[in-house]
Amino acid sequence: MNDFTRRTALKGAGATLGAAAFAHAMAPLTEWTKDLSLDEFLQRHYKELTPEEMKVILRRLEEETKQEYGRDVTIQDLPPQEGVSFGYALNLSVCIGCRKCAEACHQENNHDRRTGNSYIRVLEMEQGSLDLERGNADYDHAVPAPGKYYLPVQCQQCDNAPCVKVCPVQATWKEQDGVVVVDYNWCIGCRYCEAACPYHARRFNWSKPEVPAEEINPDQGYLSNRIRPQGVVEKCTFCLHRTRAGRLPACLEACPTGARVFGNLLDPKSPIRWVLENKRVFVLKEELGTRPRFFYFFDK
Amino acid sequence: MDTALEDGVAATSSIPLLSVLVALTLCGCDRDVPRRLQPAPGASTGVETVLVPEKLTSIESGEVDARGQPLRVPCVSCHSLKEPARMPDGPEALQEFHRGLQFRHGELACTSCHQADAPQSLHLATGEPLPMTDVMTLCSQCHGPQARDFRAGAHGGMTGHWDLSRGDRTRNNCVSCHDPHTPKYAGALPVMPPRPKHPSPTPEDRSHE
Numbered sequence: 001m002n003d004f005t006r007r008t009a010l011k012g013a014g015a016t017l018g019a020a021a022f023a024h025a026m027a028p029l030t031e032w033t034k035d036l037s038l039d040e041f042l043q044r045h046y047k048e049l050t051p052e053e054m055k056v057i058l059r060r061l062e063e064e065t066k067q068e069y070g071r072d073v074t075i076q077d078l079p080p081q082e083g084v085s086f087g088y089a090l091n092l093s094v095c096i097g098c099r100k101c102a103e104a105c106h107q108e109n110n111h112d113r114r115t116g117n118s119y120i121r122v123l124e125m126e127q128g129s130l131d132l133e134r135g136n137a138d139y140d141h142a143v144p145a146p147g148k149y150y151l152p153v154q155c156q157q158c159d160n161a162p163c164v165k166v167c168p169v170q171a172t173w174k175e176q177d178g179v180v181v182v183d184y185n186w187c188i189g190c191r192y193c194e195a196a197c198p199y200h201a202r203r204f205n206w207s208k209p210e211v212p213a214e215e216i217n218p219d220q221g222y223l224s225n226r227i228r229p230q231g232v233v234e235k236c237t238f239c240l241h242r243t244r245a246g247r248l249p250a251c252l253e254a255c256p257t258g259a260r261v262f263g264n265l266l267d268p269k270s271p272i273r274w275v276l277e278n279k280r281v282f283v284l285k286e287e288l289g290t291r292p293r294f295f296y297f298f299d300k
Numbered sequence: 301m302d303t304a305l306e307d308g309v310a311a312t313s314s315i316p317l318l319s320v321l322v323a324l325t326l327c328g329c330d331r332d333v334p335r336r337l338q339p340a341p342g343a344s345t346g347v348e349t350v351l352v353p354e355k356l357t358s359i360e361s362g363e364v365d366a367r368g369q370p371l372r373v374p375c376v377s378c379h380s381l382k383e384p385a386r387m388p389d390g391p392e393a394l395q396e397f398h399r400g401l402q403f404r405h406g407e408l409a410c411t412s413c414h415q416a417d418a419p420q421s422l423h424l425a426t427g428e429p430l431p432m433t434d435v436m437t438l439c440s441q442c443h444g445p446q447a448r449d450f451r452a453g454a455h456g457g458m459t460g461h462w463d464l465s466r467g468d469r470t471r472n473n474c475v476s477c478h479d480p481h482t483p484k485y486a487g488a489l490p491v492m493p494p495r496p497k498h499p500s501p502t503p504e505d506r507s508h509e
């Protein structure tokens with residue numbers, strides 16, 4: 001009896017408390033199994049996957065989409081194109097702020113229907129001001145309103161991207177054609193990139209995206225518009241599942257005023273090059289040295 | 301002597317470390333080189349088509365057909381049969397046909413663009429006749445900068461392929477977006493109305509609390 005000292009009792013109590021705390025801390029892991037398969041958990045970084053492994057993953061993702069969302073989809077992993085470097089320009093003189101681009105993005109990229117997410121935020125700006133922080137994205141009246149102009153902002157695909165630098169796990173990087181992408185299966189959801197982006201261009205999946213089966217866009221890309229898992233960051237990819245197949249981005253096609261110009265910066269005959277050479281283009285927050293690939297211009 | 305020995309040991313142990321570092325650096329560089337690339341864009345085989353809107357060859361009758369589609373009447377239905385009336389000075393003079401036509405397009409008169417004796421056709425500033433479907437040539441006479449931007453692909457919008465070696469592209473016509481009689485682009489109500497910043501939580505969200 002004398003062996004049971006105060007020290008032993010405290011040790012026992014401490015160990016029990018410790019074990020309980022550990023179990024509580026690890027509890028979320030057990031919940032993961034609900035929507036995280038072992039294959040997915042053990043999957044390696046995008047850049048380390050062999051083409052064979054990628055093929056298996058794409059088929060698995062297609063199957064999971066079928067099971068969870070009830071829709072047959074095709075998920076591709078289109079690589080960048082040789083001799084292609086993407087650029088985008090937007091004519092602020094003709095943009096009327098109708099948000100058709102944001103809507104097209106919402107549909108094309110299989111965004112969560114409940115939150116009405118989109119990679120494009122159209123800011124209503126005072127004429128004469130370029131202060132992004134004073135732009136209003138929540139306007140809800142007939143456009144264009146007098147004294148205002150409209151500034152759609154999406155990922156600027158910076159060549160010196162702060163979001164890429166801050167990622168602690170290299171889950172986001174710049175591809176050879178200039179598009180900054182995210183490996184949704186490698187992202188740990190720390191949101192450092194979201195905080196680092198001076199253009200507020202990144203979005204976080206707070207909940208599992210809800211998209212009705214009939215509204216799902218079945219033409220999907222591994223690095224772009226496949227339905228993202230909960231808890232990861234996502235962003236505009238210049239619709240790379242479309243643009244790497246030679247097509248125009250969805251937001252450009254949706255623009256009713258033709259404000260958007262897209263193309264290959266390495267092709268001297270492309271419309272984007274013509275704009276850069278003939279219009280007075282500018283980039284947002286140039287002083288930060290992010291070197292965007294998204295340009296803005298006014299007609300006059 | 302002791303220091304020399306220590307230096308020697310340090311030197312030998314740093315060789316494998318160095319090679320590991322070099323190997324790691326090489327691997328690191330390798331990871332940023334894409335595994336494979338798609339071939340570069342080839343020769344342009346795709347076609348760029350400019351839309352020819354229906355309104356250039358027909359007019360809405362205000363009636364709908366059996367399927368509920370708006371019924372359109374070709375311009376020639378009337379203009380080939382009917383002896384053309386004298387071209388009015390302005391739209392308010394239109395009493396029988398084309399009533400209610402709005403006109404806000406500078407100081408132009410009907411005959412600035414329409415042929416006086418064949419209103420279903422146009423004429424250039426030189427007087428040279430121009431079919432209605434070539435309306436873009438007519439617009440370009442005054443709107444040079446827009447025509448220049450359009451030719452460069454920087455005005456008017458498009459759908460299809462940016463890469464013409466992989467597919468076609470469709471361009472809008474001037475009159476796809478601008479009503480030639482009231483050309484200022486009309487405003488609209490924005491889509492995707494703003495949502496509450498914090499949507500009410502679903503039962504699933506509450507389970508985490």
